[in-house]
Amino acid sequence: MDTPKIFESEYRFASIVWEREPILLKELIGICAKQLEWKRTTTYTVLKRLCERGILKNEDGVVTSLYSREEIQYSESKQFLDKTFNGSLPGFVATFLNGKRMSNEEIDELQTMIEAFKKDRTEE
Amino acid sequence: MTEMFLGILNMSINASYIIIIVLALRLAMRNVSKKYICILWMIVLFRLLCPWTVESTISLLPSAKPISMEDFVQGNTSVADMGNETDGTIEKIPEMEENDMSGTDKAMMSIGTNTGGKVAGSDANWNIGLMIPKIAAIIWSTGVSIFVVYTLFILVHFTYKLKTAVPDKTYNEKVKIYRCEYATPFVVGIICSRIYIPFQVREPELSYVLLHEKTHISRKDHWLKGICHIALIIHWFNPLVWIMYKLVERDMEMACDEAVLAKIGGDSRAEYCEALLNLATVKKQFVGNPVAFGESDVKLRIKNLLNYKKPYIWITLLVIIIIGVIAVGFMSNPIENIQQKEQDNDDISAPDEGDNEEQKVSEVQDEGDDKGTESEQSTDEKVIRTDLPIKQATITEWAEAEETNEGQIATDRFMSISWDKVVKNAKRPYANDWIGNTILMNEIPEHNISMYGYNDEEYWGMGVAVEHDENVNYFDWLYMDNHTIVPSIFWDDAHKQLQVILHTGSGTGYLMPSLHILQEYETIHMEDYCFEVEDVQKKIQGRIGYTYDDEGLVLRVIDLQGNTELCVVDFEAVQKYDDVSKESPITEVRVGDIFSYELGENIQMTFTVGYIIKGQEHMVRSQYVPEFKTTVTMDGDGEFAIGDITVVSEE
Numbered sequence: 001m002d003t004p005k006i007f008e009s010e011y012r013f014a015s016i017v018w019e020r021e022p023i024l025l026k027e028l029i030g031i032c033a034k035q036l037e038w039k040r041t042t043t044y045t046v047l048k049r050l051c052e053r054g055i056l057k058n059e060d061g062v063v064t065s066l067y068s069r070e071e072i073q074y075s076e077s078k079q080f081l082d083k084t085f086n087g088s089l090p091g092f093v094a095t096f097l098n099g100k101r102m103s104n105e106e107i108d109e110l111q112t113m114i115e116a117f118k119k120d121r122t123e124e
Numbered sequence: 125m126t127e128m129f130l131g132i133l134n135m136s137i138n139a140s141y142i143i144i145i146v147l148a149l150r151l152a153m154r155n156v157s158k159k160y161i162c163i164l165w166m167i168v169l170f171r172l173l174c175p176w177t178v179e180s181t182i183s184l185l186p187s188a189k190p191i192s193m194e195d196f197v198q199g200n201t202s203v204a205d206m207g208n209e210t211d212g213t214i215e216k217i218p219e220m221e222e223n224d225m226s227g228t229d230k231a232m233m234s235i236g237t238n239t240g241g242k243v244a245g246s247d248a249n250w251n252i253g254l255m256i257p258k259i260a261a262i263i264w265s266t267g268v269s270i271f272v273v274y275t276l277f278i279l280v281h282f283t284y285k286l287k288t289a290v291p292d293k294t295y296n297e298k299v300k301i302y303r304c305e306y307a308t309p310f311v312v313g314i315i316c317s318r319i320y321i322p323f324q325v326r327e328p329e330l331s332y333v334l335l336h337e338k339t340h341i342s343r344k345d346h347w348l349k350g351i352c353h354i355a356l357i358i359h360w361f362n363p364l365v366w367i368m369y370k371l372v373e374r375d376m377e378m379a380c381d382e383a384v385l386a387k388i389g390g391d392s393r394a395e396y397c398e399a400l401l402n403l404a405t406v407k408k409q410f411v412g413n414p415v416a417f418g419e420s421d422v423k424l425r426i427k428n429l430l431n432y433k434k435p436y437i438w439i440t441l442l443v444i445i446i447i448g449v450i451a452v453g454f455m456s457n458p459i460e461n462i463q464q465k466e467q468d469n470d471d472i473s474a475p476d477e478g479d480n481e482e483q484k485v486s487e488v489q490d491e492g493d494d495k496g497t498e499s500e501q502s503t504d505e506k507v508i509r510t511d512l513p514i515k516q517a518t519i520t521e522w523a524e525a526e527e528t529n530e531g532q533i534a535t536d537r538f539m540s541i542s543w544d545k546v547v548k549n550a551k552r553p554y555a556n557d558w559i560g561n562t563i564l565m566n567e568i569p570e571h572n573i574s575m576y577g578y579n580d581e582e583y584w585g586m587g588v589a590v591e592h593d594e595n596v597n598y599f600d601w602l603y604m605d606n607h608t609i610v611p612s613i614f615w616d617d618a619h620k621q622l623q624v625i626l627h628t629g630s631g632t633g634y635l636m637p638s639l640h641i642l643q644e645y646e647t648i649h650m651e652d653y654c655f656e657v658e659d660v661q662k663k664i665q666g667r668i669g670y671t672y673d674d675e676g677l678v679l680r681v682i683d684l685q686g687n688t689e690l691c692v693v694d695f696e697a698v699q700k701y702d703d704v705s706k707e708s709p710i711t712e713v714r715v716g717d718i719f720s721y722e723l724g725e726n727i728q729m730t731f732t733v734g735y736i737i738k739g740q741e742h743m744v745r746s747q748y749v750p751e752f753k754t755t756v757t758m759d760g761d762g763e764f765a766i767g768d769i770t771v772v773s774e775e
Contacts, residue, residue, distance in 0.1 A: 008323035009288040009289065009323070013288075036290045036291065
C-alpha cells in the first residue's frame with residue numbers, strides 16, 4: 001500500500017498529533033499557535049490537507065492519525081532509498097559507512113536489528 | 125498625469141547617464157570591495173526616485189534641456205504641414221446656424237486648417253503632436269499598474285507559502301528565525317525582520333546562512349532591495365534600470381559575503397564557499413522578487429570571495445574620492461542658463477519654456493524673429509502669403525441686441541389711436557422736442573406717400589403709420605432711440621415697394637439699422653418684409669473670411685463665396701496709427717455691427733470690417749481696412765440675399 005507523502009512542515013504538525021492523540025481540535029489549534037506560531041486558519045488548512053491525503057482523521061472535533069509516525073517515516077525513507085540507492089539498503093549503508101564511522105553502540109544496535117529481522121523471516 | 129510621466133522620463137534620462145558611468149566604474153573597480161559600488165548605486169537610486177532637484181554649477185550632468193510638453197506642440201514642421209491647404213482649395217466652412225457662438229468656438233470649428241496657423245491659442249488642443257506624450261503617459265501608467273499587480277501577486281504568493289513556516293527556537297537570536305518550505309533563505313519585513321531558512325538546510329551550512337542573512341539585515345540590504353524594486357516599477361521602460369536592478373542584486377550579495385567573511389575570518393573562506401555551493405539551487409526564482417535574495421550567480425560570488433584581497437590603502441582612498449566626486453557631481457542638475465535657451469531656439473526643435481498653452485501666441489511672436497524659414501521675409505520686398513488657412517469672421521455680440529417683446533402690446537395700443545388723431549396732430553419732424561403726439565417723419569410728395577411716427581405714454585418712439593394715397597398701414601416699429609434719425613424711405617415704383625430704413629440700432633461702436641421693404645398689394649395693404657439684423661449679420665459673416673500673417677503683419681480679407689481676395693492690408697507699412705504689431709497680433713476679425721443702407725432701385729449695403737488685437741477687448745476699425753459694399757435683394761418669398769462684394773474705394 002502506498003503511503004502518502006508528507007512535507008516537512010506537515011510532518012511537524014503531524015508530530016504534535018502523534019504525540020498527543022487523540023487530541024481535541026481546539027487543543028491542537030492552541031498548541032500549533034504556540035509551538036509553530038500558526039494562525040487558526042493555517043492549522044485548519046493543513047489539517048484538512050492531511051485528512052484529504054488520509055494521514056490524519058478529524059471526527060467530531062477529535063483528531064487522530066491514520067498512519068503512525070513509523071509508517072510515514074518508513075515510507076519517506078524508502079522513497080529516498082529508492083531514489084538514491086535504487087532501493088538497495090546495503091548500498092545505502094555502504095555509502096553511509098564510507099563517510100562516517102559508526103560507533104560501537106550503533107554497530108551493536110544494527111546487528112541486533114538484523115538478527116531480529118532474520119528471525120522474523122524464518123518464522124513466516 | 126502626462127506632466128508626471130514627463131517628469132519621470134526626465135529623471136530617468138538623467139539617471140541613465142549616471143548608470144552608464146557607474147557601470148564603467150564597476151568594471152574598473154572589480155578588485156575593490158563591492159560595498160563602494162553599492163554606495164554608487166544608492167546615488168543612482170536617489171536620482172531615480174527623488175523628484176526634487178537642486179541646480180548647481182558643479183553638476184556633471186550634460187545640460188540637455190528637459191523634455192516638456194512644449195516639445196510636442198507645433199514647432200514640428202511636419203505637423204504644421206498637415207494643416208496647410210493651399211492654392212484655392214478651401215474647406216467648406218458650414219454656415220453657422222447659431223450666431224451666439226463665441227469667436228473661439230468658430231475657430232475650433234474650422235478644424236483641419238488650423239494646425240498650421242499659430243495665431244489662435246485654442247488650436248493647441250487639437251494639435252496631433254500633443255497626443256504623443258499623452259499616449260506615452262498612458263502606456264507608462266499601464267506598465268506601472270502591471271508591475272504593481274505582479275508585485276502584489278508575488279507578495280501574496282509568498283505570504284501563502286509562509287503560513288506553514290515553523291519557528292526555529294534552537295537559536296537564541298534577536299532576529300526571529302523560521303523554517304519553511306521555500307527553496308532559498310530570505311528575509312522578510314522591513315522593520316521587524318524575520319529570517320526564513322529552508323527545512324533542508326542543515327549544519328554546517330546553517331550557521332553560515334544564518335550569519336549571511338543577519339548581515340543582510342544589519343546592512344539594511346532589504347531596504348535597498350525594496351527601494352530598487354520601486355525604482356524598477358516606476359522606470360520600467362528604461363532598460364538601463366533593469367540592468368541596474370540585476371547588478372544591485374548581485375553586488376549586494378557580494379558585499380554581504382565580504383562582510384560575513386570579515387566576521388568569520390579569512391581562514392573560513394573555503395568553508396563558506398563550500399556552503400554557498402551546497403546551497404546553490406537550480407530552481408528558477410521569480411524575476412523581480414522583492415524580498416528574497418536570489419542565490420543565483422553563486423559562481424560569481426565564490427569567485428569574488430576567493431579573489432578578494434585587501435587592496436592598497438591608496439586605491440581605497442582613490443575610490444572614496446571618486447565616489448565623492450560622483451555624489452557631488454550628479455546629485456544636482458545643471459543650471460539652465462539663458463544663453464542655453466537662446467541657443468536652443470535657433471534649432472528646429474521647439475522652445476523650452478514651461479508656459480501653458482494660452483501664452484502660446486506671444487511665445488510664437490518671440491520666436492518669430494528666429495524662424496526665418498517660413499515667410500522668406502527679405503528687407504526689400506514683402507511677400508504676401510497666400511497659403512495661410514482662411515478663417516471666418518465672427519459676428520459681434522450685438523447680435524443679441526434686445527428684441528422688445530412689446531410688439532403685441534404696441535399693436536394693441538396702436539390700434540386704439542384713430543387716424544384722425546394722427547393726421548390732425550402732424551408736425552414737422554423734429555427729433556427732440558416732440559412730445560407725445562405724432563410727427564411727420566418723411567414723405568415722397570410725388571407719390572403721395574407720407575410716414576408718421578407716433579408715441580404713446582408707455583412705448584416711446586414706437587409706432588409708424590405709412591400713408592399712400594388714401595390708404596394707411598400701421599407698423600409697430602421702433603423709430604426712435606438715443607440717436608434719433610427719422611427713417612429714410614424710397615419708393616420703388618417698378619416693384620411697388622416702399623423701402624424703409626429705420627435708423628435705430630446705433631450706439632457707441634455699432635450701427636445696425638433695420639431695412640424694411642413694404643410690398644404693396646393693390647395700394648391697400650402693405651406687407652412688411654424685414655431684413656432682420658441677425659439675418660444681415662449672418663449673411664455678412666458667412667461671406668467674409670480672412671487670413672492674418674503674424675510675421676508680415678498682413679491681413680487679407682477674402683470673399684468666401686468665390687474665394688476672391690477683397691483687400692490686403694499691410695500693417696507693417698502703415699504702422700503709424702494702428703496698434704497691430706508682432707507683439708500685438710490680430711486674433712479675430714469681426715463683422716456685422718456696422719452697416720448701412722442706400723436705398724434706390726438697387727439697395728446697397730455698406731459694411732465695415734473690424735478686428736481684435738490680442739490683449740484688448742475693443743474692436744478696432746482701422747482706416748486702412750476699407751469698407752465693403754454689396755447689393756441687397758429680396759425674392760418673391762420675402763427672403764433677402766446679398767450679392768457680390770466690392771470694395772468701397774475712396775474717390
